[in-house]
Amino acid sequence: MCLTFKKISDFERGILYQLLMDGYSFDNRWRESFEQNWKESDNFFFENPDIADKCGFITVLDGKPIGHISWDPRNRPEYVEIGHNCIASEYKGNGYGKRQLQEAINRILQYKGLKKIIVGTNCNLVAPHNYESVGFKLLQRRKNEGAASFSGDYLDYEMLL
Structure with a gap:
């Protein structure tokens, strides 16, 4: 099993959306609540490949895309915020999500003078x-208490550097 991390621009438009759809397919309410955001995110990255390739990647297992993660560096040096982070349903529970997240952190740590990384879930x-x-x-x-209350309370995390 060969796990690699590839540039978003190496793939066709729609891959980020498809991976999010798959990753949240365990409950159709996720799609109902977030599908428009997923489409907008996919469109943004494919309309801005320079940003996509600096601020995200697709995780590939034996040549097949199985997940992706992205981040927003615009608030540096105070913080970088992790955005979408998903693994396709078939591949969950095998440690790929943790490896994907660790790779993203390693890339984010290349920003000089960064104080922290934040993420909400x-x-x-x-x-x-x-x-x-x-x-x-x-x-x-x-x-x-919003329309997506089924997803549970919001949790805000930080990693101080």
């Missing part, structure tokens, strides 16, 4: 465990 996902396993600390928990 929901409590009803595996993601909190993944973030904590690589050193993120829970900063705050916020009540989720």
